[in-house]
Structures are given as structure tokens and as C-alpha cells.
Amino acid sequence: MYKELTEKLDQIGFTYDKNELHHKVEQAEKHAVAQALIKKAKEISFALESNQAKSVIAALSETFAPDCQAAESALLHYSQLNDKDQLEYREQLYTQFIRHTSVFDTVMQLNGEYARRWF
Numbered sequence: 124m125y126k127e128l129t130e131k132l133d134q135i136g137f138t139y140d141k142n143e144l145h146h147k148v149e150q151a152e153k154h155a156v157a158q159a160l161i162k163k164a165k166e167i168s169f170a171l172e173s174n175q176a177k178s179v180i181a182a183l184s185e186t187f188a189p190d191c192q193a194a195e196s197a198l199l200h201y202s203q204l205n206d207k208d209q210l211e212y213r214e215q216l217y218t219q220f221i222r223h224t225s226v227f228d229t230v231m232q233l234n235g236e237y238a239r240r241w242f
Contacts, residue, residue: 152189159191182220
């Protein structure tokens with residue numbers, strides 16, 4: 124999506140900040156995934172009343188963006204797990220989610236590992 128948008132803006136001669144534009148596109152993709160997950164949650168009767176359930180949706184949105192189908196499949200899989208397996212899945216999901224944050228980058232940098240970061 125980002126590449127297509129920048130090509131189109133370049134064609135029409137529109138001036139833009141590439142970093143800001145990239146950030147906005149990522150936000151839009153995550154927003155779209157979150158919307159799709161909320162819709163899917165309602166379809167499969169996945170209750171969104173608890174903060175834990177909302178946190179799962181947020182983490183899936185961050186981790187799987189821009190792939191709505193993969194995020195929906197992950198939510199469906201999570202909803203079918205037993206309590207113990209859901210806990211393990213959440214731990215893995217939250218670890219992935221945290222690794223996408225700027226705070227994690229800061230911790231890596233302050234710890235001297237930023238140049239050696241493995242994904």
C-alpha cells in the first residue's frame with residue numbers, strides 16, 4: 124500500500140514527508156485489521172468486554188497488520204483454545220507485540236544490543 128501511494132504522489136508531483144506518510148499508512152493498516160478483528164469477534168461470539176480480550180485484539184492488530192485474513196485466523200484459533208493454551212498463546216502474542224514498540228527499541232539501544240537485534 125505504501126509503495127503504491129508514494130508512486131501515485133510522485134506522479135502527480137505532490138510533496139510529502141516519507142517517514143510521516145509511512146507511519147500514517149501503517150496506522151491505517153493496523154486500524155483496518157482492528158476493525159476486521161472486531162467484526163470477526165462478533166461473528167464468532169468472542170466477548171470483548173474484558174480488557175484481556177481487547178488486549179488480544181490490539182496485539183493481533185499490531186502483529187498481523189496488514190494481513191486481515193491471518194489476524195482473523197489467529198483470533199479464531201485463539202478463541203478455540205482451552206484456558207491453559209490461551210494463556211501460552213497470549214504470552215507469545217504479547218512478546219511479539221512488545222517487540223514492535225518504540226520502548227522495546229529504546230531498551231535494546233540502551234542495553235547495547237540495538238545493532239545485534241534479531242527478529
